[in-house]
Amino acid sequence: MQRVAITGFGVVSPIGVGREVFWASLAEGRSGIGRIARFDCSTFEVQLAGEVKEAIQSPEEIAEVASADPKVGFAWAACVEAMAQAGLRELNSKCLLHLGTSLEVFDLSQVVREGRPDVQAIADRRPCDGPRRFQIPLDTAVRLIVARLGRPGRSLTNCSACAAGAQAIGHGFRGIRRGQWDIAVCGGFDSMINPLGVGGFQLLGALTTSNDRGQRACRPFDASRNGTVLGEGAAVFVLEPLEKVLAEGKEILAEVCGYGSTLDAHSLSAPDPEGDGAARAMKMALDDAGIAPDAIAHINAHGTGTALNDKVEAAAIRRVFDGLWERIPVSATKAMTGHLIAAAGAVEVGACLLALVRNMMPPNPSLERVGQGCELNHVTGRAACFEGGYVLSNSFGFGGQNATLVLGRHNGSR
Amino acid sequence: MKRSEVVVTGVGMVTPWGTTAETSAEGWRARRAVERRALEDLRDTSLAGAQVAALPEFDAAERLGERRMLKYMSDAAVIGCVAAREASTQAGLRKRFRPERVGLYAGAGLAAASVKESYPIIRESIDTDGRFSCRLLGSRGLASTNPLLSFKILANMPACLVSILESVKGPNYIFTPWEGQTASALAEAWNAVADGEVDCALAGAADYPTHPSTYVFLRQSGLLCEGEFPAAAAAYLALERRETAVRDSRTILAEIGEMSVVECDDGPVDPLSSLMGRSFAAAPAVLLALSCRTEVDSFFVCGVDRQAFRAEVRRP
Numbered sequence: 001m002q003r004v005a006i007t008g009f010g011v012v013s014p015i016g017v018g019r020e021v022f023w024a025s026l027a028e029g030r031s032g033i034g035r036i037a038r039f040d041c042s043t044f045e046v047q048l049a050g051e052v053k054e055a056i057q058s059p060e061e062i063a064e065v066a067s068a069d070p071k072v073g074f075a076w077a078a079c080v081e082a083m084a085q086a087g088l089r090e091l092n093s094k095c096l097l098h099l100g101t102s103l104e105v106f107d108l109s110q111v112v113r114e115g116r117p118d119v120q121a122i123a124d125r126r127p128c129d130g131p132r133r134f135q136i137p138l139d140t141a142v143r144l145i146v147a148r149l150g151r152p153g154r155s156l157t158n159c160s161a162c163a164a165g166a167q168a169i170g171h172g173f174r175g176i177r178r179g180q181w182d183i184a185v186c187g188g189f190d191s192m193i194n195p196l197g198v199g200g201f202q203l204l205g206a207l208t209t210s211n212d213r214g215q216r217a218c219r220p221f222d223a224s225r226n227g228t229v230l231g232e233g234a235a236v237f238v239l240e241p242l243e244k245v246l247a248e249g250k251e252i253l254a255e256v257c258g259y260g261s262t263l264d265a266h267s268l269s270a271p272d273p274e275g276d277g278a279a280r281a282m283k284m285a286l287d288d289a290g291i292a293p294d295a296i297a298h299i300n301a302h303g304t305g306t307a308l309n310d311k312v313e314a315a316a317i318r319r320v321f322d323g324l325w326e327r328i329p330v331s332a333t334k335a336m337t338g339h340l341i342a343a344a345g346a347v348e349v350g351a352c353l354l355a356l357v358r359n360m361m362p363p364n365p366s367l368e369r370v371g372q373g374c375e376l377n378h379v380t381g382r383a384a385c386f387e388g389g390y391v392l393s394n395s396f397g398f399g400g401q402n403a404t405l406v407l408g409r410h411n412g413s414r
Numbered sequence: 415m416k417r418s419e420v421v422v423t424g425v426g427m428v429t430p431w432g433t434t435a436e437t438s439a440e441g442w443r444a445r446r447a448v449e450r451r452a453l454e455d456l457r458d459t460s461l462a463g464a465q466v467a468a469l470p471e472f473d474a475a476e477r478l479g480e481r482r483m484l485k486y487m488s489d490a491a492v493i494g495c496v497a498a499r500e501a502s503t504q505a506g507l508r509k510r511f512r513p514e515r516v517g518l519y520a521g522a523g524l525a526a527a528s529v530k531e532s533y534p535i536i537r538e539s540i541d542t543d544g545r546f547s548c549r550l551l552g553s554r555g556l557a558s559t560n561p562l563l564s565f566k567i568l569a570n571m572p573a574c575l576v577s578i579l580e581s582v583k584g585p586n587y588i589f590t591p592w593e594g595q596t597a598s599a600l601a602e603a604w605n606a607v608a609d610g611e612v613d614c615a616l617a618g619a620a621d622y623p624t625h626p627s628t629y630v631f632l633r634q635s636g637l638l639c640e641g642e643f644p645a646a647a648a649a650y651l652a653l654e655r656r657e658t659a660v661r662d663s664r665t666i667l668a669e670i671g672e673m674s675v676v677e678c679d680d681g682p683v684d685p686l687s688s689l690m691g692r693s694f695a696a697a698p699a700v701l702l703a704l705s706c707r708t709e710v711d712s713f714f715v716c717g718v719d720r721q722a723f724r725a726e727v728r729r730p
Contacts, residue, residue: 400577
């Protein structure tokens with residue numbers, strides 16, 4: 001089976017657009033969380049989010065859709081940056097394009113007629129009425145990217161919630177490894193920072209309402225954590241067979257070494273209290289990479305800042321890395337980016353690249369007092385030096401889907 | 415790497431023909447046109463006369479032996495879970511396999527919650543000028559709705575409910591929202607079984623494109639032509655290696671010799687559409703399930719996402 005190299009990485013995030021800005025922000029522990037500016041949230045209990053502040057450049061047809069569904073523009077920008085770094089100008093039949101995302105955008109304001117809700121209001125509009133669409137399907141970004149950048153051998157839209165981005169990378173990795181594809185362009189993109197997205201998660205009690213905490217509102221593993229903060233953005237990677245990349249003399253950022261995917265089969269909204277699904281995903285990824293737990297030198301946790309997730313994840317990490325966990329530094333970058341839902345796993349793989357490319361582990365700057373049951377070797381304050389060979393990234397989804405990726409430093413031969 | 419033969423030992427379906435695999439297959443064998451119903455909500459619009467396939471009534475709680483979870487379920491989730499239960503039961507999935515060794519590979523259609531379920535939010539969020547107000551949404555609208563609505567519009571929820579009800583804990587993918595995506599999910603399932611990544615795969619899809627708002631979207635996007643009609647449907651299959659089926663003396667419904675997905679510009683459209691209606695994401699799973707129960711040996715279908723699904727099915 002072929003080894004798999006990462007040759008391109010593009011990112012749009014609340015802490016910067018483009019990999020250099022993103023990595024710099026992570027290294028400084030800079031938070032992108034603040035008061036929601038995109039819509040009037042003054043009457044919402046939740047008023048914080050990690051918004052992308054920069055304008056995204058994209059072709060007209062993409063910008064038009066992105067005006068109603070910003071995540072489409074994020075996907076485009078991350079894709080273009082990743083492909084440019086990999087020296088890839090277009091997609092072709094040897095390519096896989098696989099992106100993860102989560103929730104369709106609905107514009108409820110369009111279902112109003114004569115002062116009352118009425119579905120007939122949307123029936124008499126002109127077909128494809130510009131950006132004012134009632135519903136924007138989840139495959140829209142992939143469809144627009146294909147229209148601009150060429151047709152791949154397979155294009156996929158993954159909707160596995162918070163595990164979607166990591167699943168897309170894992171799937172691309174597997175496809176390259178078994179020789180099915182020459183190139184995989186894969187990752188995740190998302191934005192739920194709209195009235196229904198924020199409102200829906202507010203109703204579920206998943207978001208912090210401690211609006212006075214501002215930039216430090218998302219507190220993974222902290223004793224005072226009381227909910228996550230929504231973020232938005234995208235991260236896309238180009239994966240290629242290592243041998244081919246070496247022959248072409250291209251830069252290798254890192255290698256994808258292992259992937260694990262499991263289901264909790266427990267609850268739609270809460271993780272398995274034993275952390276069984278999470279632990280199995282980590283073990284599966286380690287087995288897939290053919291390495292023992294003691295080879296892992298850094299973990300980027302899912303770390304959402306919710307009471308249940310962090311406790312369960314910490315327990316799962318301690319179980320998988322029994323006797324080792326006190327030596328393995330753990331980062332939780334949602335403290336800075338917020339929870340990018342379907343893009344989270346991909347953006348956090350991008351954070352893992354900071355360790356493997358720049359030898360720095362991002363911190364969890366919100367962590368002041370470790371919560372009960374959340375004991376791990378947390379990286380706090382500022383970034384720490386990293387010299388290890390392998391990093392592990394966790395993504396655990398609403399609905400019970402878990403995905404773990406193992407990345408390795410490329411040093412010619414491991 | 416040696417690949418194992420992949421066989422089907424369980425099939426479940428909910429279609430406008432019937433709410434079981436057998437009644438659905440009977441409808442297909444007889445080439446019976448399904449009943450349609452008018453979308454009354456659109457009667458005063460330019461889409462007046464809109465029709466969708468009628469789904470036979472059934473008691474989901476009885477079929478699932480579960481009433482509590484129904485409140486979390488969208489319409490697509492209900493029919494998906496019922497189809498998955500039928501396939502899982504027929505294959506003896508829960509008794510024969512460790513949950514960790516069973517994978518779930520699913521297609522999901524467009525978000526399928528009824529717009530009417532959001533009417534209370536909208537009603538409470540309309541200001542004195544008759545316009546939708548974000549401020550009122552925050553102060554009144556959200557409080558007026560069922561917090562569980564989110565579970566009904568997240569695209570992965572129907573398949574996650576299947577995992578919970580059938581205790582499936584292994585590898586998984588969920589792709590959305592058209593035929594080609596479900597086809598890819600089915601192909602992933604086939605590969606996972608053939609390569610030994612899992613011992614059994616529960617694979618299928620559910621789509622419920624018959625809500626008025628979905629109908630409007632499909633027509634306005636040109637994805638549903640005049641004269642065509644959408645159909646809610648779900649199908650799941652239990653795939654496993656021939657050797658485990660033989661070892662456990664299970665009835666082999668069919669062997670799937672080849673399954674592939676390719677990008678395509680044109681090709682035969684869903685052969686079910688003229689009789690049963692267009693079930694979009696569910697169509698490849700329904701076709702594969704029907705081919706395990708009827709005379710269809712192979713088929714090639716091009717979806718609206720310009721990806722074609724080809725499968726070769728051999729029945730014993």
